[in-house]
Amino acid sequence: MKLKIQMIGTGSAFAKHYFNNNALLYTEQSTLLIDCGITAPMALHKLGKSFADIDGVLITHIHADHVGGLEEFAFQMKFIHGRKPKLYIASPLVQPLWNNTLQGGLTQEGISCLEDVFEVHALEPNHTYSLAAGMEIQLIETPHIAGKRSFSLLVNHSFFYSADMRFQPDLLHTLIEQQGVTLIFHDCQLTGKGEVHTTLAELLTLPDWIQRKIYLMHYGDERSQYEGHTGPMPFVEQHEIITIRE
Numbered sequence: 001m002k003l004k005i006q007m008i009g010t011g012s013a014f015a016k017h018y019f020n021n022n023a024l025l026y027t028e029q030s031t032l033l034i035d036c037g038i039t040a041p042m043a044l045h046k047l048g049k050s051f052a053d054i055d056g057v058l059i060t061h062i063h064a065d066h067v068g069g070l071e072e073f074a075f076q077m078k079f080i081h082g083r084k085p086k087l088y089i090a091s092p093l094v095q096p097l098w099n100n101t102l103q104g105g106l107t108q109e110g111i112s113c114l115e116d117v118f119e120v121h122a123l124e125p126n127h128t129y130s131l132a133a134g135m136e137i138q139l140i141e142t143p144h145i146a147g148k149r150s151f152s153l154l155v156n157h158s159f160f161y162s163a164d165m166r167f168q169p170d171l172l173h174t175l176i177e178q179q180g181v182t183l184i185f186h187d188c189q190l191t192g193k194g195e196v197h198t199t200l201a202e203l204l205t206l207p208d209w210i211q212r213k214i215y216l217m218h219y220g221d222e223r224s225q226y227e228g229h230t231g232p233m234p235f236v237e238q239h240e241i242i243t244i245r246e
């Protein structure tokens, strides 16, 4: 079963040249949106797509560049397209997503909880779930910001999507050497210290054979200054479709 990924945006939280770091994961029969940030509705529009093309959304953590488009997604699906999309989210984030983020905008007659607009699937970390034929996903809790729970993704036991993660070299070694990961999409902070994200400088300390498996995402507007300075790690381009499995 074929599996492909297309970033609808590759930018950092404050990037203005790039949309938020959100992705579409495609099998032949299903389309999963990975995170739905503030810019997701416009990013999909620029791709000629609408929320109606999406079967479900998976949320990695609660920051606006990852969940800020969910209100529009929910309203469009309920009132324009007339169906509930699947919402996959780590079980500890279900209540915070409603209570702290979506409740204010979505609450009205007929909508009083997440389940009124989404088919909610609470995922336990470290368990592998089949979200569609040919699409198996495991959430791995990884450090991002103190007090902010965040989850990376292991897809089909071979593709690692860091989401927003501080540098975890031991995890990267384990994923590749013991779990058979062959491709990594990694967030990459180009300037400053890696207090919240992994920096380019940190990724460049990895052995060359690991760097060769990494594509860079979640980067800032200063990207052009770093062309040719990322070792063997290419920047993922917005809208580029990359095959994970033929």
Ligand SMILES: O=c1ccn([C@@H]2O[C@H](COP(=O)(O)O)[C@@H](O)[C@H]2O)c(=O)[nH]1
Pocket (backbone or CB within 6 Å): 012, 013, 014, 063, 065, 066, 145, 164, 196
């Ligand atoms: O402790 C913190 C918290 C937040 N920031 C900044 O906010 C953004 C959050 O968005 P991400 O999606 O996690 O990027 C982050 O980039 C920081 O710029 C922070 O610096 N420290």
Ligand SMILES: [Zn+2]
Pocket (backbone or CB within 6 Å): 012, 013, 021, 063, 065, 066, 164, 218
């Ligand atoms: Zn982010």
Ligand SMILES: [Zn+2]
Pocket (backbone or CB within 6 Å): 061, 063, 144, 164
């Ligand atoms: Zn974040």
